[in-house]
Amino acid sequence: MTFEEAYRAHFAFVWRSLRRLGIREEDAADVAQEVFIVVHRKLPEFAGRSKLTTWLYGICFRVASERRRVVPRPPLGEQEAASFIGRQLDPGALAERHQGLALLERVLDRIPDEQRAVFCLFELEGMTGEEIAAALELPLGTAYSRLRLARVAFSAGVAELVGGREPRAEKRGRSV
Amino acid sequence: MSTTTDPVRLIADPGRPESERALLQLGADIAPPRDAEARVWLALVGAIGVPAAAGAADASTKTTTTTTTTTMTAAKAKAGLTAVKIAAVVATLAALTALVALGSYFVGAVKGPRSPESVATAPAAGTPVQPAAVAEAPPPSEDAPPPAEAAPARPAPGPRRPARDQRRPRAAADPSTTAASPAPRAASSGVGRCSVDVPFAGSVAAVGASPGSGVEKAMSITPDGRCRCFPGGRTGRPRAARVSAAR
Numbered sequence: 001m002t003f004e005e006a007y008r009a010h011f012a013f014v015w016r017s018l019r020r021l022g023i024r025e026e027d028a029a030d031v032a033q034e035v036f037i038v039v040h041r042k043l044p045e046f047a048g049r050s051k052l053t054t055w056l057y058g059i060c061f062r063v064a065s066e067r068r069r070v071v072p073r074p075p076l077g078e079q080e081a082a083s084f085i086g087r088q089l090d091p092g093a094l095a096e097r098h099q100g101l102a103l104l105e106r107v108l109d110r111i112p113d114e115q116r117a118v119f120c121l122f123e124l125e126g127m128t129g130e131e132i133a134a135a136l137e138l139p140l141g142t143a144y145s146r147l148r149l150a151r152v153a154f155s156a157g158v159a160e161l162v163g164g165r166e167p168r169a170e171k172r173g174r175s176v
Numbered sequence: 177m178s179t180t181t182d183p184v185r186l187i188a189d190p191g192r193p194e195s196e197r198a199l200l201q202l203g204a205d206i207a208p209p210r211d212a213e214a215r216v217w218l219a220l221v222g223a224i225g226v227p228a229a230a231g232a233a234d235a236s237t238k239t240t241t242t243t244t245t246t247t248m249t250a251a252k253a254k255a256g257l258t259a260v261k262i263a264a265v266v267a268t269l270a271a272l273t274a275l276v277a278l279g280s281y282f283v284g285a286v287k288g289p290r291s292p293e294s295v296a297t298a299p300a301a302g303t304p305v306q307p308a309a310v311a312e313a314p315p316p317s318e319d320a321p322p323p324a325e326a327a328p329a330r331p332a333p334g335p336r337r338p339a340r341d342q343r344r345p346r347a348a349a350d351p352s353t354t355a356a357s358p359a360p361r362a363a364s365s366g367v368g369r370c371s372v373d374v375p376f377a378g379s380v381a382a383v384g385a386s387p388g389s390g391v392e393k394a395m396s397i398t399p400d401g402r403c404r405c406f407p408g409g410r411t412g413r414p415r416a417a418r419v420s421a422a423r
């Protein structure tokens with residue numbers, strides 16, 4: 001696969017992976033460019049033993065980790081997060097969707113980076129445990145262990161932000 | 177897509193709280209903005225030289241070729257700039273050299289070495305030349321330019337033109353000045369007596385000096401048809417003289 005083909009096929013994957021790894025919307029383009037610069041340099045070395053997305057996610061993880069280390073994220077206000085929880089499921093509200101994404105980022109920020117990567121790949125990207133282990137160069141058991149810990153942290157974060165309050169039933173549904 | 181060992185995903189687990197599933201659904205639906213792909217691609221084109229309009233057939237080859245071409249073009253441009261710079265420096269040096277040579281030529285013409293002939297030929301016997309009456313530098317006229325503007329060793333030609341005009345009829349009367357003459361070439365300097373020995377075959381020869389400065393006494397036409405001038409002053413101070421010959 002050529003570089004342009006890889007770019008066209010997997011730009012969206014790289015973008016959402018970066019966003020799930022804590023890169024802001026306004027910074028995602030720059031970080032995606034950094035990722036594809038690395039891809040352009042290392043693509044000839046890609047042997048094809050794993051899926052390209054798996055290989056790409058490894059690059060995304062490292063670039064995003066470096067970016068988050070240099071530019072830490074400001075915390076989301078408690079009031080903002082709590083106000084979203086009660087209204088997040090209003091359908092068709094783009095602004096509320098952005099708030100929902102901000103809340104998700106806040107919850108994910110409470111999860112350590114290693115666990116967060118496994119959690120996002122498994123829960124949001126739909127990768128298998130073996131693929132995640134290959135992407136992050138982990139033993140399979142370690143990948144599952146991190147997934148379990150990440151799930152616990154995620155549930156705790158959501159429960160804390162929601163305050164044990166569940167949204168009303170009539171407002172449930174996708175907000176996209 | 178999950179294997180037999182993978183647990184059920186939270187987003188598909190009805191036993192999980194709805195808030196968790198909603199948040200996860202938001203995370204699963206993340207998509208880049210519409211123009212993000214094009215913007216990042218353009219940035220990549222600028223950053224790593226990826227061809228923007230490369231086809232899908234052999235993009236990597238094109239990428240390499242374009243990158244190489246870009247590099248070669250940049251190198252050529254750089255080399256061209258360097259050549260232009262070198263050429264400019266050489267041209268500047270050549271111009272400076274030419275200026276220095278020209279200046280040396282004129283300085284040599286004005287303060288050139290006294291020809292042996294002129295040194296040896298102090299006023300010949302029988303000639304009306306009187307070294308003591310050699311023309312002196314003209315007093316600064318009122319309409320002459322200030323010293324800062326005038327060349328120090330080269331008197332301004334304006335005030336002297338009338339002097340030449342005054343002497344022209346006298347020189348024209350001399351029968352030895354009927355033929356055309358080359359331009360005078362040398363002015364000499366020395367201590368005590370300065371002379372200019374000018375090949376003279378023209379009609380008029382004059383030493384640049386103001387009228388009445390006795391320049392006519394400082395000129396002589398030698399028997400072999402040469403104009404001899406003694407531009408040194410009465411004090412014998414060496415001074416540049418300007419000898420002109422009108423054809």
